[in-house]
Each structure stands twice: as C-alpha cells, then as structure tokens.
Amino acid sequence: MNHKTLKKTSYWLLSGPAVLVYALIIIFPVVVSFVLSFTQWSGFGMPQFVGLKNYIDIFKDSYFWWGIRNNILVVAISVLGQIPVGFVLAYILYRKMVKGGNFFEAMIFLPITISSVVVALLWRNIFGNAGIFTQIMRNITHDPRWILSITEVKELSIIPILVVILWMYTGMYMIIFLANMQKISPSVLEAAIIDGASEGQILLRIILPHMTNIIFTTAVLAISGSLKSFDLIFAMTQGGPARYTEVVAIYMYMNTFKYFKYGFGSAVSMFIVAISVGLIQILNGIFSYFERKFS
Amino acid sequence: MENNAAIKKNQGGDLLGWRIASYILIGVFTLTTIIPLVWLTYSSFKPHQEIILDPLGWPDAPTFHNYELAWKLGEFGILFGNSIFYSTVATVITVLLALMCGYAFAKFGFKITGFLYTFFLGGLLITVHSILVPLFVMESFVGIDDTRWGVLIPYVALGLPFQLFLATSYLKSIPDSLEEAALIDGTGYMGIFWRIVLPMSAPVMATMLIYCFLGNWNEFVLIMVLTSRQAVRSLPAGINAFAGTTARDYGVQFAALMYGTVPILIFYAAFSKQIKKGFAAGSLKE
DSSP, X not given: OOHHHHHHHHHHHHHHHHHHHHIIXXXXXXXXXXXXXXXXXXXXXXXXXXXXXXXXXXHHOHHHHHHHHHHXXXXXXXXXXXXXXXXXXXXXXXXXXXXXXXXXXXXXXXXXXXXXXXXXHHHHXXXXXTOHHHHHHHHHHTOTTOOOGGGGSTTTTTHHHHXXXXXXXXXXXXXXXXXXXXTSOHHHHHHHHHTTOOHHHIIIIIIHHHTHHHHHHHXXXXXXXXXXXXXXXXHXXXXXXXXXXXXXXXXXXXXXXXXXXXXXXXXXXXXXXXXHHHXXXXXXXXXXXXXXXXX | OHHHHHXXXXXXXXXXXXXXXXXXXXXXXXXXXXXXXXXXXXXXTSOHHHHHHOTTSOOSSOOSHHHHXXXXXXXXXXXXXXXXXXXXXXXXHHHHHHHHHHHHXXXXXXXXXXXXXXXXXXXXXXXXXXXXXXXXXXXXXXXXXXXXXXXXXXXXXXXXXXXXXXXXXXXXXXXXXXHHHHHHTTOOHHHHIIIIIHHHTHHHHHHHHHHHHHHHHHOOHHHHHHOOOXXXXXXXXXXXXXHXXXXXXXXXXXXXXXXXXXXXXXXXXXXXXXXXXXXXXTTOOO
C-alpha cells in the first residue's frame, strides 16, 4: 500500500465511526422527520401524504401562537436578562470588586450543573403550598392563606418559570464573559488605570468593546437554547395549567406523544429548527452591519 | 512601583459605590442559590406533617425515614446504576470517537473535512425533538427500543458535535512536528493517534470527559420518550416520574430531590474547573 492510500484509509478509519453514528442517529432522522412533516400519521399503517396541510394547521392553531408568545418571553429573559446580568456579575468578579469572589462565582454557577428536572421540582415546591417562598410571603402579608396566584392567570403564569430560567442560566453567561475578560491583556487595563480612567470608563470604553464578539456569541447561544427549552418547563408545569405555560417544544411534544399526531409534530419540530436558523441569520446580519459601521 | 500605587488607589476609596452595588447584586444571586438548597436539605429530614405545619422550621427530630422510603419506592438503586452506566460508557465512547475524528479533521488536510465539519456543527442547532419520532420508529424496527443500547447510541451521537468541536480546535493548535517525526520513523497513523495524539490531548480530554458526563447525567427528554421500563431509566426520568406519584408526601419527594442533587454537588466540588472550561469553550476567541 503506498503512502497516499494509507493516509486515505487512515482518515476514514479515524473519522468513519463518528461520521457514521452521527449520520445514522441525527441526520437520517432529521430527513425522515422532514418527510413526515408532509404526512398524516398516527404511528400505525402507512403515513398519508397531505402536502402542506400540517404547516397550515400550525398557523391556524391558537395554542401554537401562545407557545410562540411564551417562547418570545423566554428568549427575552435570556437575551435581556441573563446576558446583561451575567456580564455585570462577570465584571464584578473580573475587577475584584468583592472579597471572596471565588465563593460567589462557585455559588452563582452551581445551578446550571443540577439536572433541570431537579431544579424544576425544587422550585415547584418552593412556590407551592408548603414552600419557603409561600411561607415567607405569608409571614410578610400576615395572611395565612396567601398563595402564589399568578400561576393561575393565563398572561402571568409563565413568570415563575422565567424567574427559574434566570436563576439557572445567568451563571453560565457569567462564566463565559469572565473567561473572555481574563483573556484581555492586563497591560491594557493597567495603562487605563494609570491614565486615571474611572470605573465607568473602564467598563464602557475598554471591556465592553473587547466583548462585542462574545455578546453576539452568547446571544446566539441564548436564542437557540431558548427555542429548545423543554426539560425545565415540562418538569415544572407540563405546560399547564390549561396549557398556559406551553412553549413550542412542549406543544410539539404534546401533539406528538399525547395526541399521536406524528406528522403534525414533525412539522412543528421542523418549524423550531427553521426559526432558530432564521433568528441566528438575522442576528448575524445585524452584527456584521454594526461591525462594518464601527470599524 | 508608581504603577502599583496608582492601581491600588483606583481599587480603593473612590470605588465605594461600585463595591456596595456589587455586593448587593452578587449577594442576591448567591443567596437565591444557597437558601433553596439549604431549605431542601433540612426539610428532607422532616416528616410530611411537620413540613406542612411549619415549612420554615428546622426538623424537630431529624429522621432518615424519607430517604429509606424514597430509595425503596423510587427504586433509586436501579436509577443510580443506570445513570452511572449511561454517563460513563456513553462519555468514554463519545470522547474517543470525537478525538479520533478530530485528529483526522485537524491534521490530514483533506478537502472533504470542511464539508463534514460543517455538517457536524449544524447538529448544534438541531433540537432533539426533531429526531425523536424517527428514532423511536428506527429503534422499534431494529428491536433495541426500551433497552440500554437504545439509550446509549443516541447519547453518543448527540454528544458528538460539541465534543468534536472541542477536539478539532484543540488538535489544530498542537504542533505537527512530533507527529511528522513519528511518521518518518515508520509509525502508522493509528499508532500516532494512540501513542502521540491521545497522550497530548490530556488537557482537553479532561474537559471533554467531564462536560460530556454532566450532559449525559442530566439528559431527560430522550430517555423519557425512548424508554418506559423502570429497569432501564436514569435519575432524571425516574425522579420526574417518582415526583408525580409522591405529590402527597413532601418529605419523600424532598429526599428524592436530594438523591438528584447531592451526587452533582460532589461532582461539582471535584471538577468545577473543567466544567467551567467546558461551558466557556464554545465562546472563547482563539
């Protein structure tokens, strides 16, 4: 065997297993799902081709739009809540504004490592009848029957979930920003301090401009992560009460595995991928527009 | 010397406002992590009645009864065994495949790599929901539905895109010289992988193993959909199902949640450095 063939064989021996597993378990099912999205199928017999009917039905379903509404709120709390707060927390740690920074860092990052099922059930109990939050509110209001009633209000029932999402993921963004801030050369910072730059100037003129790329990356992470969000909400409310807290991924799950509308469910999952890719493209466009404008 | 003095001054007095605001913000976030976990911990030693009557109070007579009952009713022995099995085996396979593939992608300079790499990275955008139905049908067809194989194989596949990204970007950064020397000595590519690339990957491998393990340990949707037998389920799916049946006994439910929390806290205490690296890796500028 000459060297060229050997190299080629080795390439495929090394990459082949990964490519094969990935193609068979991820790519092939995605393609099947795409095909199924044009059919009606309950899992038995042959899928019936129905053209674009599933996609049209999705748009006509008010539950779907409610899921989109909730998803937008999840994206909003991620992009407008987790990212800025995570950034500020990282800055506090980076500039050593507090003593015992390592301890604070460890505590704020901790929730992301706990299973979202456990996090969801823990917070369901915290907000529940015998929960610590409820009890504290009872002590404050002197009303022994106080309960968190917003969970029963359609428009507001998502709020406790948003709080938990903020609690769980802010630490992740903090760690991402902190790791990137620590990569900024210390001499840049020292020079600014010697020149007498105020803390506000350091933050806005030095650190923030170094972070624009990372803010963009985290926004992409936040959007794709938010559209996929399922575990936490599913374990916390199952989309209830009365489907008030459904997001699109739960809407897809319910239609597929509860009502056995496999074709319809596939169409919804294709839709999630499409919005995710679309939003990231838009963000990409905005980002490169600003990059061109300011450089 | 002068520089240091200036830095000291800046970090001192005139920052009081910043410092106070910092302590408040960071304190609020820290307390909202600590308080729920402390509350969960001491409440898990209280019987149901006591939790209902006095949700905030410390246990009058701490008891392990909840833990014993939860372990038996929730079959936590099985759940722990499965969680350890899936997380360990799937993680080792994923990391090994990713490093092999990453070596081929980073060092061979083949044209097709660009295409294949993009194809893997696209996987980061796909939601697991879009593969559930076909995967379920495929597994029934092959006869591995509701088995450990049926969980293990998809875990490997789902872990690959990010692990491959970590492996490839790391291997691109290590110098070619050692490898080239070995090639001249007549070592084959597979030999180079085992004897040179793998040992040199130790730093990134630690991050890969720990991050991948954590992901597998916490995975929920896939195992919930693809399995129905308790015998093959892991902790997240088991705890979720168990909580549904124990809604009327807070003590037992809290003990079950502690079974889900404590191992991860120990894991976190041991490997927080690598976990942080894994989370930060996706965004680091090279």
